[in-house]
Amino acid sequence: MTTHRLDARRLLCPMPVIRTQNKVAELAPGDRLEVLCTDPGAKADIPAWCRINGHRVIEIRERGNEIVLLIEVGDGA
Amino acid sequence: MGFAAGPIGGFPVFTSEVFMSRQRKAVALISGGLDSMLAARLIQEQGIHVEGINFFTGFCVEGHTHAIRKKDQSRPKRNNALWVAEQLGIKLHIIDVVEEYKDVLLNPKHGYGANMNPCLDCKGFMVRKAHEWMQENDFDFIITGEVVGQRPMSQRKDTMPVVARESGAEDRLLRPLCAKLLPPTLPEREGWVDREKLLDISGRSRKRQMELARQFGIQDYAQPAGGCCFLTDETYSRRLVDLWQARNERDYQLDDVMLLKVGRHIRPNPRFKLIVGREEGENRFLEGYRKQFIHLHPESHTGPLVLLDGQPDEEDLELAARITARFSKGRNAPRVTVAVTDRDGETRRLEVPPLPAHELPESWYV
Numbered sequence: 001m002t003t004h005r006l007d008a009r010r011l012l013c014p015m016p017v018i019r020t021q022n023k024v025a026e027l028a029p030g031d032r033l034e035v036l037c038t039d040p041g042a043k044a045d046i047p048a049w050c051r052i053n054g055h056r057v058i059e060i061r062e063r064g065n066e067i068v069l070l071i072e073v074g075d076g077a
Numbered sequence: 078m079g080f081a082a083g084p085i086g087g088f089p090v091f092t093s094e095v096f097m098s099r100q101r102k103a104v105a106l107i108s109g110g111l112d113s114m115l116a117a118r119l120i121q122e123q124g125i126h127v128e129g130i131n132f133f134t135g136f137c138v139e140g141h142t143h144a145i146r147k148k149d150q151s152r153p154k155r156n157n158a159l160w161v162a163e164q165l166g167i168k169l170h171i172i173d174v175v176e177e178y179k180d181v182l183l184n185p186k187h188g189y190g191a192n193m194n195p196c197l198d199c200k201g202f203m204v205r206k207a208h209e210w211m212q213e214n215d216f217d218f219i220i221t222g223e224v225v226g227q228r229p230m231s232q233r234k235d236t237m238p239v240v241a242r243e244s245g246a247e248d249r250l251l252r253p254l255c256a257k258l259l260p261p262t263l264p265e266r267e268g269w270v271d272r273e274k275l276l277d278i279s280g281r282s283r284k285r286q287m288e289l290a291r292q293f294g295i296q297d298y299a300q301p302a303g304g305c306c307f308l309t310d311e312t313y314s315r316r317l318v319d320l321w322q323a324r325n326e327r328d329y330q331l332d333d334v335m336l337l338k339v340g341r342h343i344r345p346n347p348r349f350k351l352i353v354g355r356e357e358g359e360n361r362f363l364e365g366y367r368k369q370f371i372h373l374h375p376e377s378h379t380g381p382l383v384l385l386d387g388q389p390d391e392e393d394l395e396l397a398a399r400i401t402a403r404f405s406k407g408r409n410a411p412r413v414t415v416a417v418t419d420r421d422g423e424t425r426r427l428e429v430p431p432l433p434a435h436e437l438p439e440s441w442y443v
Contacts, residue, residue: 018133021171052166
């Protein structure tokens with residue numbers, strides 16, 4: 001299991017979702033991805049994207065204006 | 078199918094693959110609105126595997142403005158295309174087409190609608206992208222929520238075949254909401270879907286769609302069709318044309334497209350334009366662009382963040398400062414101190430009288 005990072009700060013939705021989607025496509029099931037963003041919309045959109053595509057959000061943290069989402073890549077089913 | 082149950086007593090296993098044709102797959106253009114949602118749902122009902130595709134052009138109303146303006150923050154922030162996909166239980170693939178879309182907007186073969194909306198070229202482009210995706214992912218056909226006669230440009234009986242032809246999708250493009258009004262497509266002729274169960278909706282009325290939504294138990298869907306693109310908006314289109322004229326070049330970056338959605342845009346002369354934040358949410362949004370622009374901010378009084386786009390001379394900067402002061406709490410004060418910061422981060426302070434209302438003509442507003 002590897003943890004990868006994605007900097008999606010300053011991007012507005014849906015760009016953080018698109019970047020997350022494209023990054024996850026390169027990863028293997030079980031890998032983790034930490035997404036850093038600033039658009040509050042990402043707090044709803046990235047988890048929604050994960051639910052419909054079979055990935056899991058492990059944690060959402062906020063520090064100041066930044067939001068950190070930790071995702072575990074599913075098996076694509 | 079009795080034989081398909083599994084390996085019993087040495088009988089060969091007959092999978093459904095052998096007896097029945099394989100499950101067909103459709104890719105649905107999902108905008109986040111009701112029509113594309115209903116179209117996808119109708120096809121799911123027929124046992125087709127459906128996945129959604131959604132295109133981000135930069136001009137989508139979806140998301141941004143809601144996230145920017147403070148007064149809109151009480152509304153739930155959600156991406157409607159994702160929400161629709163979740164309601165339908167389908168996957169959604171969001172495709173960034175910002176770069177490719179430039180050619181659609183800048184050189185539309187079929188021209189523009191009432192504003193800068195190249196609807197027919199746009200639909201053709203999106204169906205073409207969906208068709209490419211369909212081929213790459215081994216899907217069988219494409220569905221859209223198009224309705225004959227719903228949109229003046231792209232959804233007319235005579236333009237719908239244009240979209241099918243120019244996209245390359247041809248008869249693999251199925252419009253379930255109005256299929257009965259159009260010639261049978263491949264999925265219908267092959268019996269992948271039952272044409273009899275498709276619909277014959279036409280016109281701008283939303284009545285039948287709303288009735289269908291009730292039948293499917295769909296509530297809380299996003300409103301108007303066609304209202305999801307800034308290019309159909311008059312003010313937005315005017316700002317876009319103004320940007321091209323001022324730069325003497327028909328081009329844009331994603332940042333330009335975003336900034337046209339936000340704030341007051343004031344152009345006193347061809348050399349520069351000001352983008353004035355109207356409230357806290359917009360000011361915070363504009364702050365993200367400070368390093369790319371000359372920006373102004375009142376210091377002696379509370380006031381907006383103002384971005385300056387262009388090549389101002391010294392007099393222009395003075396005028397920009399006076400306009401900034403005009404939109405500050407010090408608009409009635411004799412003088413307001415305005416900080417002017419250039420792209421290198423060098424700040425100087427101008428002490429100026431706020432521009433009186435009558436010296437700020439309506440014609441400066443873009």
